[in-house]
Amino acid sequence: MKILITGANGQLGKALRKVFEGSPLGSSVIYASHADLDIANGEQLSRLIEDEGVTHIVNCAAFTDVDRAEDNKADCTAVNNDALKKLAIAADNHGVKIIHISTDFVFDGQTHCAYSESAKANPVSHYGASKRAGETALLALAPESIIIRTSWLYNLDSENNFPAKIISKAHSENKLSVVDDQIGSPTNAFDLARAILKILSTPQWFPGIYHYCNSGLCSRYDFAKAILRLAGLNDRVELIPVSSDNFAAGSGAMRPPFSALNTSKIRLTYGVETPHWVDSLDHAIKTWQH
Numbered sequence: 001m002k003i004l005i006t007g008a009n010g011q012l013g014k015a016l017r018k019v020f021e022g023s024p025l026g027s028s029v030i031y032a033s034h035a036d037l038d039i040a041n042g043e044q045l046s047r048l049i050e051d052e053g054v055t056h057i058v059n060c061a062a063f064t065d066v067d068r069a070e071d072n073k074a075d076c077t078a079v080n081n082d083a084l085k086k087l088a089i090a091a092d093n094h095g096v097k098i099i100h101i102s103t104d105f106v107f108d109g110q111t112h113c114a115y116s117e118s119a120k121a122n123p124v125s126h127y128g129a130s131k132r133a134g135e136t137a138l139l140a141l142a143p144e145s146i147i148i149r150t151s152w153l154y155n156l157d158s159e160n161n162f163p164a165k166i167i168s169k170a171h172s173e174n175k176l177s178v179v180d181d182q183i184g185s186p187t188n189a190f191d192l193a194r195a196i197l198k199i200l201s202t203p204q205w206f207p208g209i210y211h212y213c214n215s216g217l218c219s220r221y222d223f224a225k226a227i228l229r230l231a232g233l234n235d236r237v238e239l240i241p242v243s244s245d246n247f248a249a250g251s252g253a254m255r256p257p258f259s260a261l262n263t264s265k266i267r268l269t270y271g272v273e274t275p276h277w278v279d280s281l282d283h284a285i286k287t288w289q290h
């Protein structure tokens with residue numbers, strides 16, 4: 001088995017590196033950052049697959065800036081859909097299996113019940129639409145693929161995530177406004193990385209779409225409150241709940257108001273664990289090396 005991890009310098013890529021390095025599969029992994037490999041370059045990809053004897057790809061490469069995607073639609077689509085098609089074709093030509101990461105933002109959030117894999121996708125942002133188009137293309141071109149939709153992903157080893165931003169702002173501001181009408185499930189990237197390791201360590205391969213997030217739900221406001229409490233910063237800053245309408249003030253992308261994911265399928269199929277989001281956040285903050 002030879003596993004290629006694309007987008008290896010992103011949040012999930014970094015978590016995968018740490019989780020895989022301590023595992024029996026550790027010596028079977030190639031980590032490719034964006035600088036090492038552009039997934040839109042089908043030729044480069046095919047060469048790497050052939051030269052290294054790649055058998056599996058975990059695709060963590062993506063255009064993930066949800067707000068910037070609205071004004072940079074072509075750039076977002078180029079990575080999340082067009083490049084994914086090239087990756088799918090190159091992989092399928094060489095019999096390589098793909099684990100691809102997608103998002104809760106493929107849903108519109110007009111429900112109060114955790115989304116199952118068979119629920120109808122209806123993205124409300126360009127980012128969500130590009131990720132949904134990527135899912136559809138991947139399943140058409142490489143039907144043996146596994147797609148894992150996750151939500152509210154964070155890794156404190158990176159700066160560009162909700163907990164890191166809240167902690168950083170708590171050091172520079174007295175008041176913080178956070179929306180209390182977006183409900184979802186935070187996901188520690190290390191938990192998702194362990195789930196991916198479990199899938200790759202399982203002899204059977206069950207293709208299709210899966211949902212993975214930490215268990216429990218919260219609003220962005222509750223999430224921020226827990227971050228400040230667990231980081232010992234709750235006395236430093238006043239947290240103000242606001243509605244998405246006030247907050248966005250017409251700028252940025254729309255987000256689904258409710259995007260909790262039902263994770264029964266991945267737990268039953270692969271026996272992976274979905275720790276509670278508060279426990280995982282507590283662990284992430286306690287073990288954070290900053």
Ligand SMILES: NC(=O)c1ccc[n+]([C@@H]2O[C@H](COP(=O)([O-])OP(=O)(O)OC[C@H]3O[C@@H](n4cnc5c(N)ncnc54)[C@H](OP(=O)(O)O)[C@@H]3O)[C@@H](O)[C@H]2O)c1
Nearest residue numbers: 007009010011012034038039061062064101103150152153
């Ligand atoms: N973050 C979340 O809250 C969240 C929620 C749900 C789902 N997801 C999904 O989870 C996956 C991992 O997300 P993440 O948070 O780890 O993202 P991330 O930190 O933004 O990492 C994405 C990585 O992809 C790289 N990349 C971009 N275009 C590329 C290309 N053409 N070829 C190769 N690499 C490229 C980026 O490199 P550069 O920065 O150098 O361009 C970056 O290192 C993504 O599929 C995302 O859609 C994320």
